[in-house]
Amino acid sequence: MKVAMLQLTSGDDPYANLAETIPLLRKAAAGGAELVLTPEVTNLLSPDRARQTEMLKPESEDPTLAALRTEARAAGIWLLIGSLALKGDNPEDERFANRSFLIDPEGEITARYDKLHMFDVTISETERYRESAAYRPGDRAVLAQAAGQPLGMTICYDLRFPELYLRLAQAGARLITVPSAFSTITGKAHWEVLLRARAIETGCFILAPAQCGTHPAPHSPDRQPRQSFGHSLAVDPWGKVLANGGTVPGVSFVSLDLQAVDRARSRIPSLRHGRPFEGP
Numbered sequence: 642m643k644v645a646m647l648q649l650t651s652g653d654d655p656y657a658n659l660a661e662t663i664p665l666l667r668k669a670a671a672g673g674a675e676l677v678l679t680p681e682v683t684n685l686l687s688p689d690r691a692r693q694t695e696m697l698k699p700e701s702e703d704p705t706l707a708a709l710r711t712e713a714r715a716a717g718i719w720l721l722i723g724s725l726a727l728k729g730d731n732p733e734d735e736r737f738a739n740r741s742f743l744i745d746p747e748g749e750i751t752a753r754y755d756k757l758h759m760f761d762v763t764i765s766e767t768e769r770y771r772e773s774a775a776y777r778p779g780d781r782a783v784l785a786q787a788a789g790q791p792l793g794m795t796i797c798y799d800l801r802f803p804e805l806y807l808r809l810a811q812a813g814a815r816l817i818t819v820p821s822a823f824s825t826i827t828g829k830a831h832w833e834v835l836l837r838a839r840a841i842e843t844g845c846f847i848l849a850p851a852q853c854g855t856h857p858a859p860h861s862p863d864r865q866p867r868q869s870f871g872h873s874l875a876v877d878p879w880g881k882v883l884a885n886g887g888t889v890p891g892v893s894f895v896s897l898d899l900q901a902v903d904r905a906r907s908r909i910p911s912l913r914h915g916r917p918f919e920g921p
């Protein structure tokens with residue numbers, strides 16, 4: 642199965658972001674990818690709540706979703722839109738949704754997943770995130786099917802919650818997606834080791850398309866521009882890194898031999914060896 646991961650530097654203009662995404666998507670499809678993946682918040686990355694309120698749409702009106710569905714259909718590909726920031730659909734909660742979509746080659750939405758774990762973290766005196774102030778977390782894990790393969794959907798900070806990945810693998814996942822916008826500090830320290838650990842623990846291919854670089858946000862000149870780590874990664878079920886997207890926007894192609902899932906799991910059957918135990 643040939644896969645392509647798009648690495649992007651999304652800013653606070655959804656139309657500019659779409660204009661960056663579409664040529665890369667077409668390049669991925671022209672290169673023979675059957676499944677193409679985009680990073681977290683493909684449509685808009687902005688720390689400015691007012692800008693988000695101004696630009697974000699509900700799912701039914703979102704222009705990025707409509708355009709990318711059309712692209713998937715035209716190219717005849719499976720498309721994992723890592724996530725879109727959207728106006729929420731709960732009238733009692735005005736927070737946005739951070740939602741991942743799986744689109745089939747007819748352009749239909751076949752699965753959606755709302756990010757479960759919110760990045761409410763203080764990394765340093767100058768770098769502080771309160772994702773739950775802007776986004777409403779989801780409350781269910783999602784196992785989808787892409788090109789006949791069971792695919793577990795996760796997003797970014799979810800990566801730090803291994804129980805979610807074990808559950809997806811135990812439910813049958815062979816691929817797990819982790820579209821991200823990792824911070825540069827935690828990216829350097831944790832990104833690769835966490836992705837490789839999740840691949841080894843689950844015996845799954847892990848596909849992690851990422852945001853990279855300095856995100857343009859001219860509407861908030863008073864703030865530090867936000868940066869992301871990049872290094873979109875594909876990891877095989879034995880923990881080997883198959884592709885690394887580096888630090889600039891682009892497309893990474895990777896061929897997956899899905900039988901590697903069975904080989905890794907028969908060599909190390911840890912998914913089957915779990916035992917109930919007493920104690921703390």
Ligand SMILES: O=C(O)CNC(=O)[C@H](CS)NC(=O)CCC(=O)C(=O)O
Binds near residue numbers: 799
């Ligand atoms: O802010 C948005 O619009 C979209 N959301 C994100 O970019 C999220 C929350 S700030 N980023 C992460 O989860 C990074 C996790 C990370 O860096 C780590 O776990 O170390």
